Amino acid sequence: MENLTLEELCVHQVCIWKKSSFRESLECMARNGVFKTAVWNPLLDETELKSAKQNLIDSGVKAISMCPLVLLDEDAYPDPNGRLSAHQKFLENAAELGVESVVVITGGLPSGSRDLKEQRLRVQEELSLLIPLAKATGVRLALEPLHPMVCGHRSVISTLSEANEILDSLDANETLGIAVDSYALWWDSSLEEQIERSGQRLFNFHVSDWLHETRDVRLDRGMPGDGIIDNRLIRSWMEKAGFQGSVEVEILSEFNWWKQEPEVVLQSIVKSLPNL
Numbered sequence: 624m625e626n627l628t629l630e631e632l633c634v635h636q637v638c639i640w641k642k643s644s645f646r647e648s649l650e651c652m653a654r655n656g657v658f659k660t661a662v663w664n665p666l667l668d669e670t671e672l673k674s675a676k677q678n679l680i681d682s683g684v685k686a687i688s689m690c691p692l693v694l695l696d697e698d699a700y701p702d703p704n705g706r707l708s709a710h711q712k713f714l715e716n717a718a719e720l721g722v723e724s725v726v727v728i729t730g731g732l733p734s735g736s737r738d739l740k741e742q743r744l745r746v747q748e749e750l751s752l753l754i755p756l757a758k759a760t761g762v763r764l765a766l767e768p769l770h771p772m773v774c775g776h777r778s779v780i781s782t783l784s785e786a787n788e789i790l791d792s793l794d795a796n797e798t799l800g801i802a803v804d805s806y807a808l809w810w811d812s813s814l815e816e817q818i819e820r821s822g823q824r825l826f827n828f829h830v831s832d833w834l835h836e837t838r839d840v841r842l843d844r845g846m847p848g849d850g851i852i853d854n855r856l857i858r859s860w861m862e863k864a865g866f867q868g869s870v871e872v873e874i875l876s877e878f879n880w881w882k883q884e885p886e887v888v889l890q891s892i893v894k895s896l897p898n899l
Contacts, residue, residue: 624859627899633659633687633869634892635829636666638876639885645670648885649682655889659869662689662720664713676720687869688765688802688827689717690726694749695742697733711756718760724826725757726765726802731776742779747789754795765802765826766790770810772840783808783817790824802827803861804873806844809833809852818860825866829873830854830899842877846891848898855899870899 634657636648643651645666652660667675667689679686692713693699700706717725729746732739750766757764768786769778780786786801793799801824808814818825832850837843847854858870872892874880880888 624855624862627858627870627896629656629893629896630658631869632657632892632896632899633661633871634889635661635690635871635873636663637661638872638874638880638892639888640666641881642883643885645675646678646682649678649684651885651889652684653682654886655893657889657893658684659687659871660684661726661871661873662686662717662722664689664691667716672716672719679720686720686722688724688726688871689713689720689722690728690802691767692725692727692764693730694727694746694753695730695733697730707752707756710753714756714760714762717762722762724763724765724800724802726767726827727753728767728769729778729780731774731779739774739779743785743789746779747792750789750799751793754793754798757798763797763826764799766799767802767804767827767829768807769804770807770840777841782811782813783821784813787817787820787824796824800824800826802829803857804829805852805854805857806831806833806873809857814857815860818857819864822864825861825864826868827871828858828861828866828868829871830858831872831874838878842875843879844874844876846874846880847872847895858899872899 766786768780771781832845832852834845834850
């Protein structure tokens with residue numbers, strides 16, 4: 624398998640958002656030869672949409688995805704109509720920035736609930752409402768299963784198999800697909816099989832690394848090559864299944880990389896290309 628090139632690399636804004644503004648993150652990427660990014664919505668919230676769009680144009684960096692759209696967040700949007708309106712606004716913003724796909728996570732269990740089966744049914748229902756909104760904006764939806772350790776509060780979909788089953792039932796492959804995150808799914812013995820099953824549904828591919836002695840299952844991601852995930856192997860499965868998109872480095876790192884200067888983080892990501 625050939626080494627990944629800079630042209631095929633995408634760096635998520637989340638990798639450097641703690642020490643960068645929206646504009647500064649893009650300028651740092653451009654200085655280091657990275658011209659694809661994933662917009663981190665909390666960072667977008669800190670600027671005006673018009674300014675963000677101009678920042679992308681000025682830097683020459685293209686926003687290929689935007690995340691996260693949290694499907695069911697009972698605390699933020701207890702009213703279904705308000706929640707749907709917020710989702711529509713999210714998709715409209717993404718379309719305005721030229722984003723190709725929005726990464727969707729389900730959210731966890733509602734406060735006081737233990738009914739995982741019921742919540743997964745609600746996810747399916749909510750996705751069915753989101754599909755026509757996405758079609759209207761021309762933005763695709765990429766459902767992202769997350770590690771089972773965050774099932775209670777981040778995502779009630781933990782495996783690629785579960786995601787594929789939901790997508791089978793909704794039958795909207797042109798609009799609704801999957802974001803494969805190596806950090807969330809590397810442990811699954813059926814991953815290769817499920818990636819092959821996903822096929823044309825493979826919209827996004829996120830990579831980082833699982834450290835040997837992780838201190839936080841969500842916010843202690845490693846630089847590719849620093850841990851135990853074989854990202855190159857997973858990329859080979861993705862490409863064999865027909866995936867032709869960018870490889871998106873997404874590092875949430877409260878204890879290390881978020882404390883580093885953005886320039887150091889970008890240079891380290893570029894140096895990690897042989898591990899991708």
